[in-house]
Amino acid sequence: MTRETGLLGAGDIRRLAGELGVRPTKKLGQNFVLDAGTVQRIVRAAAVGSDDVVLEVGPGLGSLTLALLPVVGGVIAVEIDPVLAGRLPETAAEFAPAVADRLAVVRADAMAVGREDLPGPAPTALVANLPYNVAVPVVLHLLEELPSLDRVLIMVQAEVAERLAARPGSKVYGVPSVKASWYAQVRRAGSVGRAVFWPVPNVDSGLVSLVRREPPQTSASRREVFAVVDAAFAQRRKTLRAALASWAGTAARAEEILRAAGIDPSLRGEQLDVEDFAKIAENAG
Known part of the structure; x- marks a missing residue:
């Protein structure tokens, strides 16, 4: 889709990156989504609406942010890169001026974020294209620190998606599977090909849905x-x-x-x- 619809196209993303002197880095696990249809699909799968305040981790240039803003009550974007964090409000004002005031940007490491670091009402959902190298610890940290999060929809490396959603007896069932299930019912919510990213990663991605549940009844912590x-x-x-x-x-x-x-x-x-x-x-x- 194009700028008139409020979403970033591939040309917009490359232009913004060029203006900022930004190239995605492996160190931060950055892969920018070029395809507007993919971010719309993520928003639909997240099943968020006007009553939701969405926490987005690693918004990058704003592809997913712009798809969320018209749909939800607010977006709190946590971005560790100071250049990207500084540009995101401008991008929202340029591409989605009618809803740009729904965006709050927090420049921080998501692994260090607690409720006291986030402005406004507590977030009700986490929707994010998470860096592959920190996806599991970020999700577990945020579910622990933010009990207001009742839904999560993340795009992660396909292998990570499989591990998170694995059931007992599976070859890939392990620590991430068990710890995620402490907080939530977890399921795969779809697959995403590598061609929608810039740079193109060496792996496919997957969508994972987590719906918070009560932890097991136990006297153990x-x-x-x-x-x-x-x-x-x-x-x-x-x-x-x-x-x-x-x-x-x-x-x-x-x-x-x-x-x-x-x-x-x-x-x-x-x-x-x-x-x-x-x-x-x-x-x-």
Whole structure:
């Protein structure tokens, strides 16, 4: 689509990048979306509306931002790059003047952002094209720090999408799968080809939807449960009795805890769901 519709086209993106002297960097995991249809698809998949305040991480030149602004009540864009953060309000004013006042830009590292760093009403949804190298820690950090977030729709590397949405027993089920499921119901929400990005990455991307749910009912804390998860997958080829030996103190103590939790010590971590890990942590007390 073109400027008249308020979205960036490929020519607009290259012009803006040229004006700013910006080239996407691997260090920051930047890949700018050139295709307006893709950002519209992301907004539809996010199912956000006028009652939502959307948190966007890594808005870059503003492709997704401009697709969100006409649809939602507000966008809080968190951008670590000072040049991109400084230009984004101007881009909104140029391409979407009627709704540019819905945008607030926070220059910050998303991994260090808490509620006190964000202006206005608390965000209700996270919608973002996340840098591949920090996608999982960013999502987990924001779900923990911002309980107001009840929905997440992210575009990430396809492999990351598979891991986040994996179920117990899957070959790619692991720490990201379990920790994400502590906070939310997670599912794949579509695939995105590499040709819609600049520069073109070496991998395809995927959309992941997370809808917040209550964490498992347990007397163990989140940190305690996550410590069990980390230990179980640190040596994922080993049985739980062996993998949890260091965490529990001894293999015998690990077996004792597992049996008290009603879990077979000969199983492996990839066979357990988040509720199982919560039971283990609870019975370690």
